Amino acid sequence: MQQNKDVISYGTYEESIIELESSNRLLQEIMLEELKNKTFRDKNPTILIITIDENYYKLLNIPIKAGTGFSYQDFQKNSEEKTNVLLGPYFKKYFQIGDTINNQYTIIGFLPENKFIINGNGANIYQKLDKAMLSPMPIDRYEHYEIMFSRLHQSTIMNLKRDADVNKLQEMIQLKGSDVTLYLKNLGGEINEAVTSSMDTENIDLIVGSLFILFIIAGIVVTTIVSIMMRKREFGIKMVLGESKFGMFIQIVLENICIAIVGKFLSIVYFLWRYEDHLQVSKDFDMASVREINLNMPILLFVFLFLLVIIIISNLIVFLFIRKLEPKTLIGGME
Known part of the structure; x- marks a missing residue:
């Protein structure tokens, strides 16, 4: 994809949930209560982590409300190392830049309000980032073929030229030896179809x-x-x-x-x-x-x-x- 002339930019991401267990700053009760998933009747507060690779971070080009964004070094760390993260604006009244969460994540900045990203590459659902955490993709995640395949299949975003040869690009992204066929979706067209249908x-x-x-x-x-x-x-x-x-x-x-x-x-x-x-x-x-x-x-x-x-x-x-x-x-x- 990086060498294809029709691809302007691309990136992948994955989502996970972590429990908010500790911080160097006193965790306020009102925040802990609001972060509990009442739909699943969770007893512990949780935070959605959206882990993005460097390409997707550049594609998003989200302005940072306070603090700094990710650097090249942030994407070169392993999973075991402390990770720099960006928090949604909801957390700005409860944390400050430099605070740590679960002795693993260090806050380096806050995202602006009312920012969304595509959720699961679906045309109808968008994830609001107000209560989310953006984390750089650890370099050792690329060593797991199954995880990479799942990410490629379900959460790859590409920004293409207007006259891009989609059929040729779709043939190029197929994985040799795999029975699963990968398809490219035009999100604008998918949204229009979802509305007009x-x-x-x-x-x-x-x-x-x-x-x-x-x-x-x-x-x-x-x-x-x-x-x-x-x-x-x-x-x-x-x-x-x-x-x-x-x-x-x-x-x-x-x-x-x-x-x-x-x-x-x-x-x-x-x-x-x-x-x-x-x-x-x-x-x-x-x-x-x-x-x-x-x-x-x-x-x-x-x-x-x-x-x-x-x-x-x-x-x-x-x-x-x-x-x-x-x-x-x-x-x-x-x-």
Whole structure:
């Protein structure tokens, strides 16, 4: 691959989990609790280690937020030697540069926030580096053929030229004497395929969602009008005493907003209960995907704005009904 003119850069990586056992710095309880994998009911805190070779480190070209990056000498050490590592930004408030972990790993820098790498060469899953540890590939790892083959097969990343001969390159990477066929994937194409393959389902969801919104608007309008008619004497007396129809409209709007806020709160509680396991898995493994169920502030803000639009539209329809109301029809002709 290094001699192929179509390959701009390439690299391999592997992932493993270590228990956080000790450090020269006092380990805080809140960190130890957050690092426990609750999906697997782990009793001990763990850290994901992503071991990368020198080529992949150059390919990633990740800027270091604090400290220094890896040097050539870091990739020349054996597994038994102390290893320089880069930690995700989550650890910056608990460790400092120069601290050691498990008497094996020395922290030389911290990664920037919101950085991801491909997880297992899958088009849909990306590993967030906030709680991860980057480690240089020990030189003695190249002595194990089985490990090298597994890494080549499952976790090789290549940056190719636009006009690269993929078929020729795919033939070149096949290992002689092996029955396993290695394939090259275009990650951009894989992501696009993963998204477009579900378009039919998404279109159906869009239609159902639109009908559901219309049903919500109709429901708000009908229940509000029924509420007005059930309290028509109250509203009629207010109109006789001089309250404007716009003032009545504001009262109705405030009532609907209060109901909507309560409904939104109950919906969030249901969402947290319904997708509790999924959210816990997402938190434990710190991954992201092309299609992800999540709950964060931007999503909550979007839901709130969407709810506000529904309330405005439904109440404008109700206002058309309120404009036609007269005290006589609300209280009764004789009264």
